Amino acid sequence: MQRLGEFIERQHSSSLPSHELSTQYDTSLSGNFTDFCLDRPYIRSHDRQMAVKLDRIDCRILDELQKDSSQSQRSLSDKVGLSQNACWRRLKALEASGVIKRHTVVLDRDRLGVGLVVFSMIKTRHHSAGWLKTFRMHVSAIADVVDFYRIGGEYDYLLKVVTRDMASYDEVYKRLIENIELETVTSFFAMEAIEEQRPIPFG
Template sequence: MDAIDRKIISILQENAETPIQAIADMVNLSTTPCWRRVQKLKELGVIKKQVVLCDSAMLNVGVTVFISVRTNQHSQAWLNKFANHVKDIPEVIEFYRMSGDVDYLIRVVVPDIATYDTVYKKLIRIADLHDVSSSFAMEQIKYTTALPVDYCG
């Protein structure tokens, strides 16, 4: 991956609807070679998919909750069951297995605390959890889906 590919990725991460001609102009290529590079990035899996980012407040899910989960269970079967059920909860938008004191970190968006309580009750029904701790975001200071491109080869 060269500097042109990195620039193309940066442009598309800012706006995936940028016309190929505009991208080509920004990276000093003609349209066809630029289009080929984009296709190659897709084939390689560098570009996984193109999505629409929505305003959480406009969709009435402006409350962000970070849920820390600790468990006494560490078998693959337990993880599979827990993960499969958590993935099915639509309010869960991020879900990570962690190192350190917390086993899992879950990011949830909801309209209010009452709806969060419903999500919480779903979580504790799924599996035996040792500890569940929730933190409500007070203010979003930075939010981006754009990944840094300076580290790819």
Template structure:
């Protein structure tokens, strides 16, 4: 990963619809070498997927709910079942296993409080939990899907890591 690769990734994170020639021009390459770099970034797993970001208000899911879950079940069978059940809810857009006071944290997107209540009732009906605590986001101050690229390993460290 060199600075040009970082620039390519930065551009694609901001707008995956850019043509290869537009990206090449912005990073100072001709089209073919730029296309080759993008292909390598995909093959090596730096680029895992290209998606469209949808306007949440247009599809009526503007409420973010952060749901903290505690359980007294700490075994692989329960975790596997919990992950399957939670993953089946389209409202759950993120799920994390946590350290500290809570066991799992999820971000749920819904239109309103009534929709969240319906989700909540279905969740607690589907899986045994010790405690569920919900926090409602009042304002989204910063949101991005772009990852910071300043921490990417330099090319020579990547090469050593791969061998």
């Protein structure tokens, strides 16, 4: 297991970009990591391709990014107690190691007029590799499907659909069942989002 600092030094030079970074970082994590890290000098990030150790400063960086990922590099480095140079190297290392997967933003569905959330459970009799490939491509082509899981248990797949209203969901449903054989499609309509995009547990 290698320390993240060693990974940083090998992967990145010490030069800081001429402009301040204000990119929005999707840590895929929210919540307060600082308290979680207080009694843990290092936290392991388990990845199939790479395993790195997150120290307290890394946790503070992730904590600050999930609070405000649009803040400038200077603001972030001041909050975590690093120079801009050192903070930039740690950010790049977190990206390279896969802890930060991509850059994105969180949007307000209601303000965009897509407040209806539907969870669709799907059961199928088909489980061949060819059929699964076709089905995955078919579902992935439907933009209203924002999450798509293969699951165990009574059903085979779980979809999260975000759309405008019942009429628009009906169009999604028609596209979903078009030209593909499914045994059962059972849909549940969300009345209220009590908790959403909660932190991913790790450590």
